[in-house]
Amino acid sequence: MPGSAGSALDGGDLRADCANCFGLCCVALTFSVSADFPVDKDAGEPCRHLRTDFRCGIHRTLRPQGFQGCTVYDCFGAGQKVSQITFGGKDWRQAPESAERMFAVLPVMRQLQELLRYLTEALSLEPARPLHGDIRHALDETERLTRTDPDTLLALDVAAHRGGVNTLLLRTSELTRAQVRGKKKNRRGADLFGAKLKGADLRGADLRGAYLIAADLRGADLRLADLIGADFRDTDLRGADLTGSIFLTQAQVNAAKGDSATGLPASLSRPAHW
Known part of the structure; x- marks a missing residue:
């Protein structure tokens, strides 16, 4: 411990x-042919790129070869x-x-x-x-x-x-989230697919389990927002401020799009593909 x-x-x-x-x-x-994987693979079946030493044979080129899901x-x-x-x-x-x-x-x-x-x-x-x-x-x-x-x-x-x-x-x-004064937005579990939220003030918002797939959150303020389970696949976080947001994971960040101006909690790393 x-x-x-x-x-x-x-x-x-x-x-x-x-x-x-x-x-x-x-x-x-299990892998299924999609935007995340170029092939189907059943559970229990080794990926064709798994080496005998249990390392990935295409680790450095996963995204170009269509295995985006592995990087997330x-x-x-x-x-x-x-x-x-x-x-x-x-x-x-x-x-x-x-x-x-x-x-x-x-x-x-x-x-x-x-x-x-x-x-x-x-x-x-x-x-x-x-x-x-x-x-x-x-x-x-x-x-x-x-x-x-x-x-x-x-x-x-x-x-x-x-x-x-x-x-x-x-x-x-x-x-x-009570540290943010005033009424906070409650979008828990909301369908925000492709939502236009550029520059939105989402401080202290409840976005638990929200579907933010391909949403535009450029320049949005997400400080102290609860992001547990939020779906950030292809979410545009360029210039957004997520410092101090809570329950955000590396997998969520890896699934999103960001840049050098995206503010992240200190415990998370900026993905190489940004």
């Missing part, structure tokens, strides 16, 4: 470490945890009898790791200090679950666990 919320958010425990993973996302997940996907560190902890460092090629369970555990672990990511951020938010005891308890319990055996993970009611954590994250969001 990381020693502090800030260091955990910036560190490797909640980020993919492909060098210590058995290429699980390249095997366990983030396992939040689930891949290396399943590989090195849940299955003790024995890969699915060495132990083919464990392959099916290993691939089934990955999406469960990913959800738990994603919750760890949000809970860790919640602990770093000063306005949510009254909730920090409950948040720490939820974080410890979620971390404990990630270190259980495969059978326990596969039997876990992930939806129920997410529900309890989500209650805390909602309260965290409310306390944090």
